[in-house]
Amino acid sequence: MAPLKTSQLNILPRPAHPEPGMDHGRPEPGGERLPRAVAHGRLRARAPEPQTEAPRGRALYPFSAIVAQEAMKTALLLTTVDPTIGGVLIFGDRGTGKSTAIRALAALLPPMRAVAGCPYACEPGRPADSCEHCRGLKSGKSIEASIELPVPVVDLPLGATEDRVVGALDLEKALARGEKAFQPGLLAKAHRGYLYIDEVNLLEDHLVDVLLDVAASGENVVEREGLSIRHPARFVLIGSGNPEEGELRPQLLDRFGLSLDVVTPTDLETRIEVIRRRDAFDRDPQGFCQQWKAKDVALRRRIAAARRRLPMLAVSEEALRRATELCLALGTDGLRGELTLIRAARAMAAWQGASAVEAGHVKAVGVMALQHRLRRNPLDEARAAVRVERAIEDIFGPEKVAP
Numbered sequence: 424m425a426p427l428k429t430s431q432l433n434i435l436p437r438p439a440h441p442e443p444g445m446d447h448g449r450p451e452p453g454g455e456r457l458p459r460a461v462a463h464g465r466l467r468a469r470a471p472e473p474q475t476e477a478p479r480g481r482a483l484y485p486f487s488a489i490v491a492q493e494a495m496k497t498a499l500l501l502t503t504v505d506p507t508i509g510g511v512l513i514f515g516d517r518g519t520g521k522s523t524a525i526r527a528l529a530a531l532l533p534p535m536r537a538v539a540g541c542p543y544a545c546e547p548g549r550p551a552d553s554c555e556h557c558r559g560l561k562s563g564k565s566i567e568a569s570i571e572l573p574v575p576v577v578d579l580p581l582g583a584t585e586d587r588v589v590g591a592l593d594l595e596k597a598l599a600r601g602e603k604a605f606q607p608g609l610l611a612k613a614h615r616g617y618l619y620i621d622e623v624n625l626l627e628d629h630l631v632d633v634l635l636d637v638a639a640s641g642e643n644v645v646e647r648e649g650l651s652i653r654h655p656a657r658f659v660l661i662g663s664g665n666p667e668e669g670e671l672r673p674q675l676l677d678r679f680g681l682s683l684d685v686v687t688p689t690d691l692e693t694r695i696e697v698i699r700r701r702d703a704f705d706r707d708p709q710g711f712c713q714q715w716k717a718k719d720v721a722l723r724r725r726i727a728a729a730r731r732r733l734p735m736l737a738v739s740e741e742a743l744r745r746a747t748e749l750c751l752a753l754g755t756d757g758l759r760g761e762l763t764l765i766r767a768a769r770a771m772a773a774w775q776g777a778s779a780v781e782a783g784h785v786k787a788v789g790v791m792a793l794q795h796r797l798r799r800n801p802l803d804e805a806r807a808a809v810r811v812e813r814a815i816e817d818i819f820g821p822e823k824v825a826p
């Protein structure tokens with residue numbers, strides 16, 4: 424079976440100028456051998472600057488140049504600090520910058536280290552148990568040999584086939600030669616990165632079922648004609664859509680850590696600034712990206728600093744109590760609401776440079792962490808976000824905490 428071409432995978436972004444002799448992309452099974460220096464773990468690449476080029480040479484709009492939409496940008500940035508928060512669901516009007524922000528996020532992500540030669544880019548020293556490649560390596564230098572890769576941001580098209588998403592087994596080679604030949608799919612490519620689905624509420628049911636299984640287990644299992652392949656598939660799921668085109672299945676909705684609604688700006692000056700910047704980008708993409716490069720670099724450094732700070736942050740007793748009181752007041756099912764609320768609050772504290780997680784951080788992320796977890800109340804016609812805001816005001820008081 425011929426390997427999938429990079430152009431078929433819609434992966435954003437690739438480094439525009441790879442270093443000679445170094446493969447910045449994901450190695451395909453059965454592909455070319457890695458350079459000898461990489462195989463022995465001696466090659467170390469410097470962290471690249473934020474990329475402004477898409478794979479086909481099209482410039483990406485800078486993340487820092489997006490006007491307003493602060494809640495959306497904050498939610499996306501929090502997942503870069505702590506991916507265990509879960510995914511982000513963004514619903515809103517057409518033309519409000521949802522897809523632009525998500526694709527621009529790819530350029531901000533600091534690179535990750537991966538086991539050299541691993542088709543799933545496992546983390547050195549902590550390979551996944553379900554990775555046959557890393558399990559087959561001998562203990563010692565081979566498992567520690569690593570290369571630096573850009574964090575994958577994989578686009579899952581609505582019309583994608585199941586084989587393209589989960590991967591395909593080469594039955595002919597398996598039956599004729601007894602070899603277990605597997606072509607990784609988009610879920611494998613997204614491991615340790617982001618999987619983006621535009622118009623997620625229009626995704627076909629059989630693909631939704633696949634995503635639910637993988638999101639729950641962190642592994643993808645492909646079974647065909649008695650053959651079975653298992654590989655790691657942990658990623659942050661990002662979905663966007665227009666609620667007027669249909670609702671999302673409750674099971675998938677529950678798998679998103681954060682949810683928010685974006686609306687068209689109504690302020691005159693804000694709309695003018697959006698048009699001004701977009702027009703400048705369309706006329707001179709490279710020049711516009713260069714103007715905002717310094718701010719994108721500053722954001723990337725802030726993400727890296729927040730990641731280093733995250734494990735050292737303790738959650739105060741007051742923050743735990745307020746988070747639990749808020750979920751009780753809203754009647755959320757299960758304990759996933761509290762867990763996500765605390766994780767998001769810790770990421771917010773790390774992003775703000777705080778020394779501990781306080782009640783104010785819980786308040787700041789309350790709406791985006793809980794609004795999609797509420798039961799429908801036929802006696803209350805208010806939107807879910809408004810109901811969460813009321814509960815926050817009752818528990819925390821009227822003071823507002825700026826993100």
